[in-house]
Amino acid sequence: MIRFILLQNRQGKTRLAKYYVPLEDSEKHKVEYEVHRLVVNRDPKFTNFVEFRTHKVIYRRYAGLFFSLCVDITDNELAYLECIHLFVEILDHFFSNVCELDLVFNFHKVLVLP
Amino acid sequence: MNPFSSGTRLRDMIRAIRACKTAAEERAVVRKECAAIRAAINENDQDYRHRNLAKLMFIHMLGYPTHFGQMECLKLIASPGFPEKRIGYLGLMLLLDERQEVLMLVTNSVKQDLNHTNQYIVGLALCALGNICSAEMARDLAPEVERLLQFRDPNIRKKAALCSIRIIKKVPDLAENFINPVAALLKEKHHGVLITGIQLCTDLCKVSPEALEYFRKKCTDGLVRTLRDLVNSPYAPEYDIAGITDPFLHIRLLKLLRVLGQGDADASDAMNDILAQVATKTESNKNAGNAILYECVETIMSIEDNGGLRVLAINILGRFLSNRDNNIRYVALNMLMRAITVDAQAVQRHRSTILECVKDSDASIRKRALELVYLLVNESNVKPLTKELVDYLEVSDQDFKGDLTAKICSIIEKFSPEKIWYIDQMLKVLTEAGNFVKDEVWHALVVVISNASDLHGYTVRALFRALQTTAEQESLVRVAVWCIGEYGDLLVNNAGMLNVEDPITVTESDAVDVVESAIKRHASDLTTKSMALIALLKLSSRFPSCSGRIKDIVVQHKGSLVLELQQRSLEFNSIIEKHQNIRSALVERMPVLDEASFGGRRASSLPNTVSTSNGTAVKLPNGVAKPSAAPLVDLLDLSDDVPAPSSSGGDFLQDLLGVDLAPATQSEGTSQAPKAGTDVLLDLLSIGSNPAQDNSVSTPDILSSAQDHKPAIASLDVLAAPSLTQASSSTASNMMDLLDGFTPAPPKPANNGPAYPSIVAFESSSLRLTFNFSKQPGNPQTTTISGTFTNLSSNVFTDFVFQAAVPKFLQLHLDPASGNSLPASGNGTITQSLKVTNSQHGKKPLVMRLRIAYKVDGKDVLEEGQINNFPRDL
Numbered sequence: 001m002i003r004f005i006l007l008q009n010r011q012g013k014t015r016l017a018k019y020y021v022p023l024e025d026s027e028k029h030k031v032e033y034e035v036h037r038l039v040v041n042r043d044p045k046f047t048n049f050v051e052f053r054t055h056k057v058i059y060r061r062y063a064g065l066f067f068s069l070c071v072d073i074t075d076n077e078l079a080y081l082e083c084i085h086l087f088v089e090i091l092d093h094f095f096s097n098v099c100e101l102d103l104v105f106n107f108h109k110v111l112v113l114p
Numbered sequence: 115m116n117p118f119s120s121g122t123r124l125r126d127m128i129r130a131i132r133a134c135k136t137a138a139e140e141r142a143v144v145r146k147e148c149a150a151i152r153a154a155i156n157e158n159d160q161d162y163r164h165r166n167l168a169k170l171m172f173i174h175m176l177g178y179p180t181h182f183g184q185m186e187c188l189k190l191i192a193s194p195g196f197p198e199k200r201i202g203y204l205g206l207m208l209l210l211d212e213r214q215e216v217l218m219l220v221t222n223s224v225k226q227d228l229n230h231t232n233q234y235i236v237g238l239a240l241c242a243l244g245n246i247c248s249a250e251m252a253r254d255l256a257p258e259v260e261r262l263l264q265f266r267d268p269n270i271r272k273k274a275a276l277c278s279i280r281i282i283k284k285v286p287d288l289a290e291n292f293i294n295p296v297a298a299l300l301k302e303k304h305h306g307v308l309i310t311g312i313q314l315c316t317d318l319c320k321v322s323p324e325a326l327e328y329f330r331k332k333c334t335d336g337l338v339r340t341l342r343d344l345v346n347s348p349y350a351p352e353y354d355i356a357g358i359t360d361p362f363l364h365i366r367l368l369k370l371l372r373v374l375g376q377g378d379a380d381a382s383d384a385m386n387d388i389l390a391q392v393a394t395k396t397e398s399n400k401n402a403g404n405a406i407l408y409e410c411v412e413t414i415m416s417i418e419d420n421g422g423l424r425v426l427a428i429n430i431l432g433r434f435l436s437n438r439d440n441n442i443r444y445v446a447l448n449m450l451m452r453a454i455t456v457d458a459q460a461v462q463r464h465r466s467t468i469l470e471c472v473k474d475s476d477a478s479i480r481k482r483a484l485e486l487v488y489l490l491v492n493e494s495n496v497k498p499l500t501k502e503l504v505d506y507l508e509v510s511d512q513d514f515k516g517d518l519t520a521k522i523c524s525i526i527e528k529f530s531p532e533k534i535w536y537i538d539q540m541l542k543v544l545t546e547a548g549n550f551v552k553d554e555v556w557h558a559l560v561v562v563i564s565n566a567s568d569l570h571g572y573t574v575r576a577l578f579r580a581l582q583t584t585a586e587q588e589s590l591v592r593v594a595v596w597c598i599g600e601y602g603d604l605l606v607n608n609a610g611m612l613n614v615e616d617p618i619t620v621t622e623s624d625a626v627d628v629v630e631s632a633i634k635r636h637a638s639d640l641t642t643k644s645m646a647l648i649a650l651l652k653l654s655s656r657f658p659s660c661s662g663r664i665k666d667i668v669v670q671h672k673g674s675l676v677l678e679l680q681q682r683s684l685e686f687n688s689i690i691e692k693h694q695n696i697r698s699a700l701v702e703r704m705p706v707l708d709e710a711s712f713g714g715r716r717a718s719s720l721p722n723t724v725s726t727s728n729g730t731a732v733k734l735p736n737g738v739a740k741p742s743a744a745p746l747v748d749l750l751d752l753s754d755d756v757p758a759p760s761s762s763g764g765d766f767l768q769d770l771l772g773v774d775l776a777p778a779t780q781s782e783g784t785s786q787a788p789k790a791g792t793d794v795l796l797d798l799l800s801i802g803s804n805p806a807q808d809n810s811v812s813t814p815d816i817l818s819s820a821q822d823h824k825p826a827i828a829s830l831d832v833l834a835a836p837s838l839t840q841a842s843s844s845t846a847s848n849m850m851d852l853l854d855g856f857t858p859a860p861p862k863p864a865n866n867g868p869a870y871p872s873i874v875a876f877e878s879s880s881l882r883l884t885f886n887f888s889k890q891p892g893n894p895q896t897t898t899i900s901g902t903f904t905n906l907s908s909n910v911f912t913d914f915v916f917q918a919a920v921p922k923f924l925q926l927h928l929d930p931a932s933g934n935s936l937p938a939s940g941n942g943t944i945t946q947s948l949k950v951t952n953s954q955h956g957k958k959p960l961v962m963r964l965r966i967a968y969k970v971d972g973k974d975v976l977e978e979g980q981i982n983n984f985p986r987d988l
């Protein structure tokens with residue numbers, strides 16, 4: 001089960017956050033900060049899966065943006081990697097050659113997608 | 115126009131915020147914008163409401179508080195236009211979560227929207243519901259959603275299915291209603307609906323066992339057929355990803371089949387063919403293919419046993435392992451860990467690959483591989499595996515070393531075929547990574563060493579050599595120092611050589627050198643230094659020629675600021691100087707430690723407390739002392755109970771002098787600074803009073819009430835007897851002090867009830883009343899009080915009447931008094947007996963009010979009072 005989807009840039013700003021579990025605002029900030037720290041320091045040679053608290057984070061880097069998905073331990077990671085890629089392709093189609101600014105200015109459209 | 119009025123377009127606001135250079139600027143902009151929005155809300159501005167909400171959502175994403183916008187969302191949802199509704203629902207999903215009570219207000223709007231004619235609006239409502247509905251909302255709106263599961267538009271059906279997933283997660287009871295519609299969904303052609311239907315089905319099965327049964331019987335074949343069609347289907351452009359038609363559908367189907375097949379043989383049979391087909395046909399050069407294979411393998415592992423399929427699965431995993439892509443390897447390692455429980459043999463075949471993975475540069479892979487190796491170890495392959503691991507230990511990173519060391523140590527401990535190998539390997543580990551080795555591990559090593567008596571010589575020589583090369587690792591130093599102390603003579607005489615050893619010549623002074631350097635090293639901590647001191651003591655007895663030199667070394671610590679070292683140094687010094695005659699007896703070989711009882715040591719272990727001597731009456735709960743004492747006590751085998759973490763000179767004495775104490779009496783210690791030599795001195799001073807010595811050394815066991823109290827009583831008696839020599843009575847007083855710290859009441863002899871002190875219940879200028887208490891042994895609630903009245907004045911009291919009153923929880927019974935005339939000036943007394951029963955015994959003490967009436971010279975006198983000073987446990 002997906003717990004949350006985060007889109008963050010390299011500086012740590014969250015461009016998109018969709019939560020499927022209830023969390024307080026302060027917790028959300030903490031989570032975003034921790035995930036960013038976890039993900040930004042990983043070498044590209046390493047696996048795309050990291051353990052995070054009691055769940056897993058599956059992430060992929062596209063240009064300057066990190067797409068992170070937090071899922072349960074028992075889920076199939078490779079399938080979620082495909083999910084991320086599908087999502088990116090959809091964004092691409094929707095905005096025709098999407099870039100980060102598109103996401104910033106049209107966040108309300110992006111939010112409906114996932 | 116004011117750029118920050120509600121007329122600002124969303125884009126402009128975003129641009130303005132992004133143009134800010136500093137955080138303070140940004141905060142200012144946001145604040146102004148929020149103020150404008152708040153003003154607009156207050157005015158109930160209709161036109162720009164959705165724009166304002168969009169701005170608010172952006173601000174929320176930046177991290178600012180936006181609670182004031184929540185009601186706006188509701189108003190927007192209630193408005194008729196689609197764009198407003200859309201923004202309203204979006205705001206709802208973003209700014210609220212299911213725990214907010216505001217959600218309840220939305221329920222009605224959502225209900226209306228669910229029944230709307232415009233299917234997009236229906237879609238919106240379903241979406242929002244699916245994201246954040248709470249349990250009550252779910253209950254209210256479930257019938258609507260069910261109905262929508264059969265809507266004509268596939269998109270709506272899809273959304274309704276997603277929504278239902280959330281509903282049954284929140285309210286599992288509603289699951290039954292959904293079973294039938296879902297069965298229909300499983301036959302869909304549209305992939306979107308099919309996927310959601312399958313997911314719904316999976317969740318239903320998780321939530322409700324009846325659903326599971328139902329689907330198992332009815333739908334398994336259908337699902338297998340669907341999967342087969344999917345696998346065999348030709349290229350379909352709308353669902354294609356990397357050459358495979360809709361891998362997501364593949365994966366979900368496989369997952370559902372797994373849930374259905376788990377634990378059920380028939381269902382599993384039906385799936386076997388298709389699983390085999392998927393496993394063999396899917397291409398694995400792309401991630402999508404690998405994802406499918408992964409899911410397939412997981413399914414095969416979970417369903418009922420089928421040998422051929424399992425072999426197939428493990429082969430796939432083996433292929434994964436040798437893949438270059440880290441992700442795949444990680445996934446394979448994960449799966450193999452689960453597969454090991456099923457079929458260990460097959461996994462053994464891949465052992466070498468797994469070992470390679472332990473050395474990988476990626477931390478996650480290393481961790482997984484290490485765990486897998488740990489599971490793989492058995493008696494046959496332990497030697498080569500350990501060799502590999504120990505070799506790797508030398509080159510691994512610091513943070514990984516800790517884990518690796520722990521694992522290696524447990525492997526060695528569990529599977530060591532012979533003692534010599536065990537000792538060898540542990541020495542290697544200690545040399546490399548002694549600092550990471552936990553205390554229990556090297557304690558265990560010491561136990562094993564002491565048990566392997568033929569290997570003593572070998573061990574001590576190996577340790578000596580190891581110390582020559584590296585002296586950095588604390589644990590190594592400690593073990594070495596202990597061994598050299600114990601077996602120093604074997605070291606020097608080259609006794610017990612095994613044929614694999616090279617001879618080395620070690621002189622006595624070399625051995626002492628080594629121990630001395632252990633003490634002198636700046637980095638040695640307290641434990642090491644203390645162990646070194648006692649090793650020196652042992653060596654001074656075994657190597658009499660070095661005795662003088664050892665004494666000098668020991669004396670250097672006389673003035674040490676650390677209490678433990680100072681004490682040891684003083685005591686050992688005095689032993690060396692004055693007590694040569696007993697020294698050799700003192701430091702004889704340690705008795706062999708019983709491994710079984712050592713292995714069983716855990717929370718029940720009670721440290722011994724030992725009283726002090728030399729006037730240093732130390733009763734400090736001394737955390738510092740504990741680690742230093744640990745090795746000693748661990749090595750000392752207490753008669754039956756398990757060894758305890760702080761040393762006891764008492765047991766030291768027992769072991770050495772063969773004193774046999776029948777019950778293993780120990781007592782709780784907040785560890786006093788325990789010393790090894792103290793009871794030696796005690797013994798010295800009280801030589802000749804053997805029983806006293808025994809008992810003074812044994813301290814009563816407060817915690818084990820099952821034990822015989824006699825020795826305890828005996829010791830208490832002995833402690834009270836003045837015939838003891840000075841030292842033992844000082845011991846006694848110290849031990850009594852100790853005892854005071856723990857339980858207040860000493861163990862009671864079984865015959866009489868306990869004795870309570872008598873109290874002066876009432877005293878005035880002319881009268882005193884004393885109460886004496888006693889209780890029947892079997893009846894703690896009832897106290898018999900015998901009251902004695904004494905006349906303090908010089909007049910005679912006549913017509914003496916005593917009355918008493920007690921609160922409700924007490925019952926009072928007064929016996930008749932012995933008389934009613936009280937002679938003057940204490941020449942005689944009146945006694946009266948009372949019985950009080952305390953129904954709140956233990957919780958409330960006794961209280962009593964008195965009224966005493968008597969006549970003095972014909973005049974009536976009345977005295978009243980209240981007794982509050984009853985002993986508490988009456």
